[in-house]
Each structure stands twice: as structure tokens, then as C-alpha cells.
Amino acid sequence: MPISFAVDGDYVVWTQQFASPTVYLDTYAIREISESTQLTTRFAEAIKRKNGTWLLAPLSMGEFAVFKDPRHCAQAEILLAQVVPHIYLFETKPLSEEGDGGLSQRSRPRPDAKNLDWFSQRFCQGGSLQDVFQGMFQLVHDRREEMLECLNGAALPIKATFERYRQAESYRANAKAAPLGNGRSRQFVIAGELSRDFVLDINANISRNDALDFMHAVDAVDYCDLVLLDKAWERRVNGLRKRIAEEGVDMPVARCFSKSNNGIETFLDAIERWPEVSVSV
Numbered sequence: 001m002p003i004s005f006a007v008d009g010d011y012v013v014w015t016q017q018f019a020s021p022t023v024y025l026d027t028y029a030i031r032e033i034s035e036s037t038q039l040t041t042r043f044a045e046a047i048k049r050k051n052g053t054w055l056l057a058p059l060s061m062g063e064f065a066v067f068k069d070p071r072h073c074a075q076a077e078i079l080l081a082q083v084v085p086h087i088y089l090f091e092t093k094p095l096s097e098e099g100d101g102g103l104s105q106r107s108r109p110r111p112d113a114k115n116l117d118w119f120s121q122r123f124c125q126g127g128s129l130q131d132v133f134q135g136m137f138q139l140v141h142d143r144r145e146e147m148l149e150c151l152n153g154a155a156l157p158i159k160a161t162f163e164r165y166r167q168a169e170s171y172r173a174n175a176k177a178a179p180l181g182n183g184r185s186r187q188f189v190i191a192g193e194l195s196r197d198f199v200l201d202i203n204a205n206i207s208r209n210d211a212l213d214f215m216h217a218v219d220a221v222d223y224c225d226l227v228l229l230d231k232a233w234e235r236r237v238n239g240l241r242k243r244i245a246e247e248g249v250d251m252p253v254a255r256c257f258s259k260s261n262n263g264i265e266t267f268l269d270a271i272e273r274w275p276e277v278s279v280s281v
Contacts, residue, residue, distance in 0.1 A: 002053045003085045005123040005132070012120035016088050016111055021052040021274040024220035024254070026213065027063040029228035031072055032264060034079040039264065044082035046271040054087045055109060055224055059154070059215060064140045065147035073137040080136065085129050089115055090223075092215060095187045103186050103251040109223045155211035162206050166199045175199045180249045190253065191218050193240040194233070220254060225274070227254045228267050234258035 002017045025033065033039045047054055064073055080087070090109035122132045140147050165171045175196055180189055194217050198206050213233055220227040221237055229237070237256035244251050257267035 002088050003129075005120055005129070007124070012124045014116045014120050014123075016116075017053070018055075018088050018109060018223075019051055019053050020225050021047075021050055021271055022055055022088075022224040022226075023047070023052060023271060024055045024216075024224045024227040025060070026216045026220070026227075026229050026233075027060060028230055028259075029264075030060065030064075030076055030079065031067075032259060034072075034075040039268070040075075040079045040082060042268055043271070044079070046268060047083055047086045050271060050274050052086060052271065052274070054083050055220070056087050056089050057092050057216075057219065058112065058115070059092055059151075059212065061137055061140050062147050062151055063212065064137055065144045065151065067141075068144075070138075070141050073141040076137040077134065080133060081130050084133055087133075089119075090219075092219060095185075095191055095218070103181065103189065103249060105186075106252060107186055107222050109219070151212060152208065154215065155208040158211040158214060159206050159208065162195060162198045162211075166202050172199055172202075180243060180247050180251065186251070187218060187222055189251070190221050190240065193243065194218060194221070194236045196239070197236065221256070222253070224254045226257070226267060226270050228257050228264065231258040231260045234260070234263070 002019055003014070004016075005012050005014050007013075033043050046052075061076075064076060067073070088109060089112040091112040091114075093110055119132050123129070126132065175192060178184075178192070180193075184192070191214075195214060198204055198210070213230070217227075217229055217233045217237065220229065221240070227237075234256045237254065241253060241255075244253065255270065257263040257270070
């Protein structure tokens with residue numbers, strides 16, 4: 001199973017597997033699916049039947065702090081409980097300048113060791129996986145103000161970096177013309193392509209949500225097979241996939257869906273038909 005805990009003497013040892021199909025839901029996608037009993041059941045059953053993995057980051061859960069209505073967190077709790085143990089908790093990290101296998105080898109998400117050690121203690125107390133993860137989204141709601149400060153702390157430096165770099169003409173020129181296979185790491189290539197809109201248009205507004213969505217998208221596209229983001233990011237990911245195909249670069253990245261054009265249905269269908277659905281470029 002993707003995540004498990006086992007007692008070893010006086011300790012609880014946790015392990016995680018990142019088994020395909022690996023999927024990612026941004027905050028809106030978690031909310032969209034969890035608000036529907038039918039979609040919740042379908043998503044959970046598809047992941048379990050295919051022995052897949054839902055990639056979860058503190059950022060994904062932390063953004064639920066923007067919702068004042070506690071029902072959104074309660075619905076997300078039900079979704080999580082149905083998918084457990086087919087989840088992978090990971091830690092968002094700064095962009096890596098080096099890749100283990102160049103562009104052709106996907107990066108591996110870093111386990112969220114701090115939180116997993118804490119969940120190990122909860123497992124020791126209760127012994128049930130569902131009990132271990134119960135209340136994760138509720139905790140976000142209970143600490144909304146603190147979480148909102150954390151989100152600002154994560155987003156504002158990225159926003160400032162975009163605004164600083166795009167003022168440099170040489171940087172904009174490189175962003176426009178640099179080929180994919182020019183020695184950059186996978187994450188730098190993905191980040192560069194997904195931020196192209198913000199860099200080339202010096203007058204484009206960059207919101208806090210844009211910065212947070214950028215963090216979502218870089219990790220999701222690098223690590224996962226199938227991702228559900230919003231429409232603007234689907235367009236940017238498809239632009240990256242098009243460039244990969246045009247340049248003939250061996251660089252597998254996620255297939256992206258959004259709510260538009262019946263995208264949630266198509267996303268769930270892609271999980272259910274895995275590995276029949278090709279995710280290669």
C-alpha cells in the first residue's frame with residue numbers, strides 16, 4: 001500500500017510507496033470532488049482499484065483556510081477517509097537545480113517526514129489508519145488565521161521573485177527563446193514554462209493565489225501522471241507538453257485536466273482506464 005505504519009519494538013515505522021497512477025488535486029479540485037458524494041466515491045474507488053496514489057501536500061490542505069464555511073473541511077475529511085491508505089504525504093521544497101536522471105526521469109516527491117512522525121504517534125495510540133488521518137482538514141479550519149499567515153509567507157516571496165525577474169530584459173529574452181534541453185533540471189524547465197505568461201507580460205497581475213497555484217503545478221506536473229488543476233494552469237501545462245513534442249525531448253510530465261469541458265469526468269475516466277490512457281507526450 002502507498003502508506004503504512006508498523007510497530008517495531010518501541011517505535012512506529014512508517015513507509016510510503018508512490019505507485020501509479022499518481023494523481024494530484026489542487027485545492028479547488030479537492031473541494032469540487034468532495035462536495036459530491038458520487039464523485040467522492042468514484043475517485044476513491046478508482047484510486048483503490050488501480051492501487052494508485054493521491055499526492056497530498058500541506059499546501060493543498062492549508063489552502064482550505066480561505067474557506068470560512070466549516071462544511072468544506074468536513075467534506076474533504078470524508079474524501080480523505082475514503083482514499084486512505086492510498087495517499088502520499090510530501091514536503092514542498094525549493095526548486096532543484098539538479099535532476100537524478102535528467103529530463104527523462106521524473107523527480108521523486110520528498111516524504112513529509114515531520115508530519116509522518118507525528119502521525120506515527122497517533123497510530124501508536126489508536127492503531128487505525130482512518131483514525132490517524134482524521135481531522136487533518138478540520139485542524140486547518142481551527143487554525144485559519146495561522147494558516148493564512150503561512151500561505152502569505154509561502155506565496156509573497158514567489159510573487160516578488162516573478163516581479164523582479166521580469167523587469168530584466170535579458171531574463172525575458174531567455175524565457176522566450178531557451179530550448180528545453182539546455183542543461184536545466186526538470187523542475188527548472190517546468191517552472192520556466194509554467195511561469196512564461198507572468199514573465200513575458202510585465203504588466204500581468206500576479207496574485208497570491210497565482211503564486212500558490214504555481215507551487216502546486218510545478219510539483220504536480222513533475223511528479224504525477226494525472227493532475228486536476230484550474231483552466232489557466234491546464235492551458236500552461238498543455239503548452240509545456242506541446243513544446244516537449246515539438247522539440248522531440250524525452251521528458252514525461254503529467255497529463256492535466258481542469259473543470260472546463262467536462263474535465264472532471266475525463267480525469268476520473270483516465271484513472272479508471274489506467275494504464276490504457278497514455279500520459280506520454
